[in-house]
Amino acid sequence: xEIFNDLIMGFHVAFSLQNLFFCFMGxxxxxxxxVLPGIGPTTGVAILIPITFGMNPTTxxxxxxxxxxxxxxxxxxxxxxxxxxxxxxxxxxxxDGHQLAKNGRPGPALGMASMSSFIGGTFAVLLLTFLAPPLxxxxxxxxxxEYFALTFMGLTLVTSLGGDSPxxxxxxxxxxxxxxxxxxxxxxxxxxFTFGIMYTLDGIGFIGVAVGLFALSEILENMEGPMEQMVSxxxxxxxxxFPNLEDWKNSWKTIxxxxxxGFFIGILPGAGxxxxxxxxxxxxxxxxxxxxxxxxxxxxxxxxxxxANNAAAGGAMVSLLTLGIPGSGTTAVLLGALLIHGxxxxxxxxxxxxxFVWGLIASMYIxxxxxxxxxxxxxxxxxxxxxxxxxxxxxxxxxxxxxxxxATDNNLADVWVMVTFGIIGYVMRxxxxxxxxxxxxxxxGPMVEMSLRQSLTISHGNVAIFFTRPISAVLSIFAILxxxxxxxxxxxxxxxxxxxxxx
Amino acid sequence: MKNVCKWLVLxxxxxxxxxxxxxxxxxxxxxxxxxxxxxxxxxGGGSDIFARTLAASVEKDKLLPKPLVxxxxxxxxGGIAFAYVASKKKDPYFMVTAVTSFxxxxxxxxxxxxxxxxxxxxNFAFDEYMLMVRSDSKYKSMKDVVTEAKxxxxxxxxxxxxxxxxxxxxxxMIEKEAGIQxxxxxxxxxxxxxxxxxxxxxxxxxxxxxxxLELYKAGxxxxxxxxxxxxxxxxxxxxxxxxxxxxxxYVQNRGLCAxxxxxxxARKVLEEALFKYTxxxxxxxxxxxxxxxxxxxxxxxxxxxxxxxxxxxxxILKDMNLIKKK
Amino acid sequence: xxxxxxxxGVVLLVLAGYVIYEAWLMPPSGTFGPGSGFFPFWLGxxxxxxxxxxxxxxxxxxxxxxxxxxxxxxxxxxxxxxVLGGLVIFTVLxxxxxxxxxxxxxxxxxxxxxxxxxxxxxxxxxxxxxxxxYIVFQVLLGITLPRNMFGF
Numbered sequence: 001x002e003i004f005n006d007l008i009m010g011f012h013v014a015f016s017l018q019n020l021f022f023c024f025m026g027x028x029x030x031x032x033x034x035v036l037p038g039i040g041p042t043t044g045v046a047i048l049i050p051i052t053f054g055m056n057p058t059t060x061x062x063x064x065x066x067x068x069x070x071x072x073x074x075x076x077x078x079x080x081x082x083x084x085x086x087x088x089x090x091x092x093x094x095x096d097g098h099q100l101a102k103n104g105r106p107g108p109a110l111g112m113a114s115m116s117s118f119i120g121g122t123f124a125v126l127l128l129t130f131l132a133p134p135l136x137x138x139x140x141x142x143x144x145x146e147y148f149a150l151t152f153m154g155l156t157l158v159t160s161l162g163g164d165s166p167x168x169x170x171x172x173x174x175x176x177x178x179x180x181x182x183x184x185x186x187x188x189x190x191x192x193f194t195f196g197i198m199y200t201l202d203g204i205g206f207i208g209v210a211v212g213l214f215a216l217s218e219i220l221e222n223m224e225g226p227m228e229q230m231v232s233x234x235x236x237x238x239x240x241x242f243p244n245l246e247d248w249k250n251s252w253k254t255i256x257x258x259x260x261x262g263f264f265i266g267i268l269p270g271a272g273x274x275x276x277x278x279x280x281x282x283x284x285x286x287x288x289x290x291x292x293x294x295x296x297x298x299x300x301x302x303x304x305x306x307x308a309n310n311a312a313a314g315g316a317m318v319s320l321l322t323l324g325i326p327g328s329g330t331t332a333v334l335l336g337a338l339l340i341h342g343x344x345x346x347x348x349x350x351x352x353x354x355x356f357v358w359g360l361i362a363s364m365y366i367x368x369x370x371x372x373x374x375x376x377x378x379x380x381x382x383x384x385x386x387x388x389x390x391x392x393x394x395x396x397x398x399x400x401x402x403x404x405x406x407a408t409d410n411n412l413a414d415v416w417v418m419v420t421f422g423i424i425g426y427v428m429r430x431x432x433x434x435x436x437x438x439x440x441x442x443x444x445g446p447m448v449e450m451s452l453r454q455s456l457t458i459s460h461g462n463v464a465i466f467f468t469r470p471i472s473a474v475l476s477i478f479a480i481l482x483x484x485x486x487x488x489x490x491x492x493x494x495x496x497x498x499x500x501x502x503x
Numbered sequence: 504m505k506n507v508c509k510w511l512v513l514x515x516x517x518x519x520x521x522x523x524x525x526x527x528x529x530x531x532x533x534x535x536x537x538x539x540x541x542x543x544x545x546x547g548g549g550s551d552i553f554a555r556t557l558a559a560s561v562e563k564d565k566l567l568p569k570p571l572v573x574x575x576x577x578x579x580x581g582g583i584a585f586a587y588v589a590s591k592k593k594d595p596y597f598m599v600t601a602v603t604s605f606x607x608x609x610x611x612x613x614x615x616x617x618x619x620x621x622x623x624x625x626n627f628a629f630d631e632y633m634l635m636v637r638s639d640s641k642y643k644s645m646k647d648v649v650t651e652a653k654x655x656x657x658x659x660x661x662x663x664x665x666x667x668x669x670x671x672x673x674x675x676m677i678e679k680e681a682g683i684q685x686x687x688x689x690x691x692x693x694x695x696x697x698x699x700x701x702x703x704x705x706x707x708x709x710x711x712x713x714x715x716l717e718l719y720k721a722g723x724x725x726x727x728x729x730x731x732x733x734x735x736x737x738x739x740x741x742x743x744x745x746x747x748x749x750x751x752x753y754v755q756n757r758g759l760c761a762x763x764x765x766x767x768x769a770r771k772v773l774e775e776a777l778f779k780y781t782x783x784x785x786x787x788x789x790x791x792x793x794x795x796x797x798x799x800x801x802x803x804x805x806x807x808x809x810x811x812x813x814x815x816x817x818x819i820l821k822d823m824n825l826i827k828k829k
Numbered sequence: 830x831x832x833x834x835x836x837x838g839v840v841l842l843v844l845a846g847y848v849i850y851e852a853w854l855m856p857p858s859g860t861f862g863p864g865s866g867f868f869p870f871w872l873g874x875x876x877x878x879x880x881x882x883x884x885x886x887x888x889x890x891x892x893x894x895x896x897x898x899x900x901x902x903x904x905x906x907x908x909x910x911x912v913l914g915g916l917v918i919f920t921v922l923x924x925x926x927x928x929x930x931x932x933x934x935x936x937x938x939x940x941x942x943x944x945x946x947x948x949x950x951x952x953x954x955x956x957x958x959x960x961x962x963y964i965v966f967q968v969l970l971g972i973t974l975p976r977n978m979f980g981f
Contacts, residue, residue, distance in 0.1 A: 036965065039972075046551070046575070047970055053559045143704025144688075167882060171841065174876050178848060178869065184580070185865040186665035187689040189611070189825050190855055192865060193848075198586060201579040201613060216916075223912050223943075224905035269698045270691065323701065324717050325694045329545070332694065336552045339713065342792050346717030391946065395939040396958050398916060399932055403962050406923075407972045409545075410576055411583070415920050423913065430899045431833055449868045450691065456862030457688050458660050458705065539973075574973050 007129060010358025014366055019059055019359065026063035027367045028374060030070020033087075037078055037215070038207050038404030038414075040087030041071035041313075042329040049337050057341035058356050062363040064337055068330050069121055069313045069364065072273065073371045076113035076306050077382055080106060082397050084215040089273035089309035091210050091439055092281045095161075096294065096301025103297045106383050107241035112299050113306045114375040115243065116255045120307030121368040123259040124266070124314020129361055133350070136322035139267045144454035145465050147270065149475030151447040154275065156482040157282035158437045158444070161295070168433045176441025179204055180449075187453050199413035206274075207408055208417030209442055211401050213435040216418060217425025219394060241379050243299060251303040254284045262308030266315025270447070272328035273312035278440050280308030295434075314364065321345050321357060533595060533769040534569045540759070541574050541588050541599045543581035549630070549713075550600040551575060552793070553757055557777075560785040566776040580604055580667070582614030589620035591762045595769035598624060601758045603669050606813050610820055611667055618809055622765050625777045626758035626800035626808065628790060632673050632730040633741070635715055636707045637700055638722055645681070645728050645747040648707075652683035660686045662696035662705040667825050669755050670696075672816075673709040673730055675823050676751040677744070700724065712737055712794035730754070737794050756812075757795070758805055774801055831887050833899045838884035841876060849873035911943050927977030928967075932959045 013019065026048075033044035044067045052060035075090030080097035093113065100109035127135070142150070158173045159166055182193045183203030194200040243251070258280040265276035284304035285294045294301055316327040324346040326332035338345055343356060350357050385393075405418045425435055459465035467473045540558060544550045551573075558571040576584040581604040588599040599605075599621075609617040636642050642651070642659075652659050663670030666689065674687050688705050690696045693714055699705045701723060716737050718724045728744040729735055730753040744751040759777070761770065780786055781799050790797055800808055820826050848869050855866030901909065919935040926934075936958045940951035966972045 032965075032969075039970070042545075043970075047972075049552075050555050050559055050573075053563075140698045140702030143699060143702055167879065167886075171876070171879050171883070174872055174879065177872050178844075178876070181869045181872070184613075184665070186691065188856070188865045189666040190865040191613075192855065192869065193851060198579045198582050198614060201582065202577070220909045220912060223908045224901055270695045319698070323698070324714075325697050325701075326692075327694070332548070332692070335694075336548065339792055340552055340556065340789075342788070344717045344792075347721035347723060348717060391940075391944045392950075392954055394944075395936045395954060396961075398912075398939070399936060399958055399962060402916075402919070403928075403932075403966055403974070406974075407966055407970070409578065410574055410973065411578065412920065412923055412975075415923070419913075419916055419920060422916075426909065430901065431837055432830075432899065450689075453862045453867075454688050454690070457686060460657075460686075461862060572973065 003130060006354060006358045007362060009355065010360075010362030011365075013058060013355050013359030014062065014362035019062055019363060020366070022055070022059050022063040023066050023363050023367050024370055026066025027070040027073075027371050030067035030072075031074035031371065031374060033067060034071035034074025034090070035077045035086055036404050037084040037086055037211055037401045039407045040075075040089075040207070040330075041068045042333055043408055044068075044071055045330055045333045045337065049333070049340065052337070053340070057338070057343050058359045060341055061334070061338060061343070061356070061360055062367075064334055065317070065360060065364060066367045068334065069310060069367060070371055072121070072306075072310045072313050073114065073117045073375060075309070076117070076302070077110065080109045080113060080302070081382060081385060082215060082393075083218050084397060084401055085207070085210045088206055088210065088443075089277050089312070090305070091214070091274070092277045092305035092436075093302055094214050095281070095436055096296070096298050099295070099297030100299065100302065101386065105240065105297070106386055107379055108243040108247055108299060109302050110379045110382060111242040111376070112247060112251060112302050114372055114379070116251065116258065116303040116307040117310040118368055118372040119255050120259040120262055120310035121314060121371075122365065123307075124263045124311040124317075125361060125364045125368065127263055128314055128318055128364075132318050132322050135267055135318045136347075138264070139269060139319040139323060139325070139327070141471065142268050142270075143469075143472075144451045144458060145469055145472040146475065147268075147447060148451035148455055149466060149472045149479055150268075150271070151275075151444050151451060153475055153479035153482060154279055154282070154444050155441065155448055156479055157279075157286070158440050160282065160285060161434060161436045161440070165432070168431075169437050172428065172433045172435065173437035173441040176438035177445040179209070179438070180442050180445030186450070187457075197413075199411070203446070204442070205405075205409065205411075205414045205417055206439075206442060208405050208414040209421045210439050211405055212418040212421030212423075213425035213428070213439060215397060215401050216422030217429055217435070219397060220422060220426040221429055222390065222394070241383065247299040250298070251300045253287075254280075254300040254303045255307045257283055257287070258304045258307030259311040262311030263315040265308075266312030266327060267318045269319050269325045269327040272316070273309040274443055275447075276312035276315075277305035277309040278443070280304045295436075317364075321349060321360075322347060324349075533766070533772050534567060536596065537569045537572045538567065538596050538598065538773075539572050539574055541576050541584045541597060543576065543584035543600050543602075543604065545575060545577040549711075549793075550602060550757070553627075553789070554600055556785060556789045557780060560780055560783050561776070563785065564779070564783050566779050566783075567772075580608045580611075580613050582608050582616075585609070585614050585620075586616050588760070588762055589616040592620075593764045593766075594762055595765040595773070598759045598761050598773070601626075601756070601760045601809075602630075603672075603755045603816075605758075605760070606809060606816050607667050607820060610813070610816055611825055618813060620763050621760040622763055622770060623802045623806040623809055624759045624761050624770065624773050625802060626756050626798060626805040627777075627781060627786070628757045628795040629754035629798045630669075630711050630713075630757065630795055631735060632669060632709055632711060632753050632755070633715070633726050633735070634673070634677070634707055634728050634730075634744075635700070635710055635719070635724045635726045637703055638725050640706065640725065642707070642727060643725070644742075645677075645744065645749055648727065649681045649683055649749075652681075652685060656684040657686045659707065660688050660705040662688050662690055662699045662708040664691070664693060664696070665689055666823070667820065669753070670709040671823070672819055673751070673753050675819065676730070676753060677749060679822070680744075680749045680751050713792075716794060735794075754796075754798075756798070756805075756808065758800070770802060830896055830899060831890060831892065834883050834887035838880045838887060841880035841883070845873045845876035845880060848876065908943075912939070915939060915943070924975045925977065927979075927981055928974035929959060929963060929981055930977065931975075932962060 075086035076093045078084040078086045079090045079093040083098040085091045261280045262276040265271045281304045316331045319325045320331045326335045542554045554573045561571040591597040696708045700708045726741045852866040852870035857864045936955040940946040
């Protein structure tokens with residue numbers, strides 16, 4: 001087995017004292033970046049570029065890759081504790097994670113987030129090790145029609161996140177799609193709904209919307225009444241820090257599914273960890289026996305997005321290393337960093353720089369282990385944070401959200417977006433509209449529209465393109481079934497009810 | 504009370520005089536504090552790498568007594584960064600990266616500022632462009648493309664980034680010079696276009712050598728032609744567009760501009776420091792790794808270059824129907 | 830909820846109308862496939878349908894005696910406005926008075942005015958929060974936070 005020899009060589013490289021040290025620093029820094037709201041792995045890696053100038057290329061990229069998957073690890077923390085999404089791939093973790101924390105189980109939620117991150121991350125590195133070259137073919141097999149079918153399917157799943165009222169879920173989703181329309185339409189150069197403001201030309205920043213809708217609106221709602229502890233003292237027992245056997249029973253299938261979904265979506269250039277985490281959550285809900293409990297604090301609701309976003313980070317490395325094609329914002333920055341160090345990722349990299357590639361891959365095994373060792377002891381500390389009186393925590397949450405959102409692009413306009421969507425989110429809370437569909441529609445909307453128009457441009461307007469290609473045909477049929485599933489369910493229930501009434 | 508007021512006024516006057524004197528003194532020994540280099544695009548892109556490499560060299564090779572601080576201000580096709588730096592009129596402590604969008608974004612009416620709001624400082628390099636297909640494509644040369652496109656107008660698909668980008672301008676140049684019609688498909692990023700070509704979802708794409716030469720060496724793609732006067736050093740076997748009878752020459756410049764009306768001596772200090780930069784090992788490695796061609800221009804020459812291309816782009820963008828009537 | 834649904838329904842209907850109008854004015858596609866107005870246009874149509882369902886549903890629904898009004902009380906609204914107003918001013922002033930003074934003032938406001946905390950707690954938290962954020966973002970991450978004209 002040549003791969004094993006290569007991998008052993010890689011571990012040889014990765015186990016040098018210097019590489020171990022920087023892998024540790026990278027993952028630690030990544031965790032910090034992930035914990036901080038708004039600012040995400042893309043910015044984190046970019047910050048490191050100048051610092052790593054003097055290093056040898058392998059050490060530099062080991063450090064930066066560590067930041068990437070470290071951020072995926074850390075992103076869950078503030079999502080669970082404060083309902084502030086640490087970065088865009090952790091938005092889904094807010095839904096059930098924060099509810100778990102409120103129900104007095106922040107420890108198990110954080111523990112499950114770390115464990116599923118670890119499993120997802122390691123699983124992805126395993127696949128990367130053994131299957132990278134054949135998977136490169138999979139990465140390019142998705143053209144515009146396939147992306148359309150995939151994202152459209154995702155959009156149909158959005159409605160299932162609506163909570164008790166599907167109508168409100170759909171309205172929230174449609175509003176999200178409308179927000180996604182804001183900005184220059186890349187395909188025609190036409191400015192849409194920009195109100196003459198320069199900032200809006202590039203569209204509304206996702207992270208500002210997410211932080212506003214989730215975190216700020218919750219703070220505003222909490223301000224209404226007398227200030228209370230976020231988690232009442234009687235409920236919070238520090239001793240229950242880790243997921244119990246039942247949690248594992250509920251989650252193990254979800255983790256496996258999430259790792260698979262995350263990895264394969266991560267490989268696709270143009271999809272990325274955010275969509276992976278969402279698809280994984282939606283799938284977990286679809287297959288769950290207690291689907292109606294999702295959103296109220298079920299542990300699988302944490303395991304699903306966290307296993308997926310870490311696996312996606314691994315998957316994105318496949319297309320980066322084998323094709324030189326970045327699959328996400330962060331891998332685009334990594335590509336830039338590689339070029340600075342004179343490494344040209346592409347089909348030849350595995351043969352021309354084997355020490356580099358295998359050293360990096362080996363470091364990702366080590367980094368995942370380091371992350372779990374770093375994160376598990378922190379859980380006790382994080383949980384104690386919830387014992388801090390809310391009135392002291394509140395100013396910190398607001399300011400850290402504002403600065404974090406500002407720091408992503410050094411743009412105050414993003415803070416305005418956060419404030420605006422904080423107000424919108426507050427109104428939505430009052431009127432019982434779920435926020436999750438809006439946020440997800442905002443991510444998926446541009447991709448749905450873009451791929452639809454690309455496909456039709458390629459086919460000269462012929463819709464058959466979605467059904468004549470195998471992958472796209474399968475996905476399209478899934479999407480259509482999923483779109484009409486609620487209708488079928490209603491009809492079926494009515495049929496059953498009528499049957500009962502007749503008896 | 505009156506006395507307090509008087510003292511306060513006196514104190515303020517004194518303060519302003521002191522600050523003013525400080526500024527005057529500072530001008531004589533520019534730079535007194537770090538210079539901010541604003542990048543008009545996000546972290547990790549071509550301009551960002553360029554800026555960060557420069558900043559590293561300023562520090563390592565001691566090109567300026569104070570460091571160069573890189574700040575990303577992406578958005579609005581560069582418009583946000585351009586407007587931000589333009590607003591720092593007379594302040595030599597700001598510079599902005601200037602590539603094609605520095606000219607096209609104002610032309611397309613996406614930002615209220617334009618060339619007149621800036622002082623050109625220097626140009627460093629040119630990015631070359633080329634047209635490529637997947638290696639098993641039936642198109643072996645530009646002649647095949649032209650023949651096919653003449654027989655079936657708008658059938659050949661070309662992937663690229665948004666309208667007004669260098670990709671779209673290069674595509675348009677071929678259409679115009681060869682008298683053919685292609686089907687331009689817009690993608691979000693160069694990476695996605697690469698994937699679409701490799702997957703056979705679009706027929707061809709316009710690419711930089713930096714993005715594509717590695718795929719070419721691995722035999723995954725074939726390059727049909729280069730948009731340059733001379734053949735590329737990295738791939739001398741590939742003919743230029745001109746050699747194949749299509750008069751399409753295109754480069755993207757990589758330069759820097761400061762706000763309008765900065766002190767002449769500050770401009771000179773910057774120009775000299777940046778010229779020294781082009782002689783450093785860091786710069787030579789940067790040029791080689793990113794497969795750019797060295798193209799130093801001082802401020803005045805660069806200014807003329809910008810003016811000249813401003814005229815050319817105005818014509819092209821108008822033909823492409825991208826300049827909105829107001 | 831009845832009244833709330835009526836109001837949101839009408840608001841959404843107006844929004845949908847605006848979207849459809851704007852989308853209608855957008856230029857048609859220059860190539861194959863739908864143009865830039867296609868997507869917003871149909872979203873507007875769907876939104877119109879949904880808001881009509883919402884309005885009709887609210888009108889048809891019989892009055893429920895257990896119905897709780899979703900509108901916040903005047904007191905609650907005032908409390909929310911205090912925080913929100915502070916945040917808006919915080920954002921407005923950010924680039925004028927700089928990150929450090931601005932954050933200090935904002936946290937002091939939240940602690941003292943909104944939450945009526947004792948002075949020493951207020952100042953402790955204000956200094957602590959500002960210092961923490963400055964150290965993490967400016968020193969550790971090297972992000973240029975806004976400064977005022979005096980350079981801090």
